[in-house]
Amino acid sequence: MSTLDDIDIRLIAALRRDGRASISDLAAKLKLARATVRSRIERLMASGEIAGFTALTRADVTAAPVRGLTMIGIEGRGTERIVAHLQGMPAVQAVHSTNGRWDLIIELATDTLQELDDTLVRIRRFEGITTSETNLLLSSRRASTRR
Structure with a gap:
């Protein structure tokens, strides 16, 4: 870089x-x-600092009104299996691996709080997930610089 x-x-x-x-x-x-x-x-x-240019569609900028970040802890070696399940869920926008207290951070977006709650219940039932914490996103701003 x-x-x-x-x-x-x-x-x-x-x-x-x-x-x-x-x-x-x-x-x-x-x-x-x-x-x-x-x-x-x-x-x-x-x-390569600028990798390209893109167009945003209406769907890109019309975010689901209920958004959150869910951090999960995983027991054992089930991370790849859990990631595969998560990627198949409509509410899951992205799955990030991380270090520290949490094994994965999941970006969620739904139309209602009830949908978010239903999604969280499903995620918490995955075999191997030992703990989770979810934070609702109240507002978002894109970074204007990268250093």
Whole structure:
């Protein structure tokens, strides 16, 4: 990974806010020459720091209103089996392995609290899960920089 300076960080943040912004608009916002912005973007893409650009659909930005993070502890060697079960559940958005107190962190999204509760009951019944803790997400903000 390349070392990012302040200009790179500000440029990436601007692109995260609007990936379709023109070079001219980015240059004006960042108070840089268009050639500088263009060469920075090309360098960041060539180094892999910017991996690509994407389009967000309505479904991407219309999040289920009830979201949470569930941390689970697993007994023994059943992690892969549990991950496979979790990935098959509609409410599960992502499964993250981690270190420390918890073995997995699960991102959940449902339309209602009852759906979330039903999902948690199912998860807690998986053989090998010894403990869990769930926190509701009240609001989310995407990071605008990566250091």
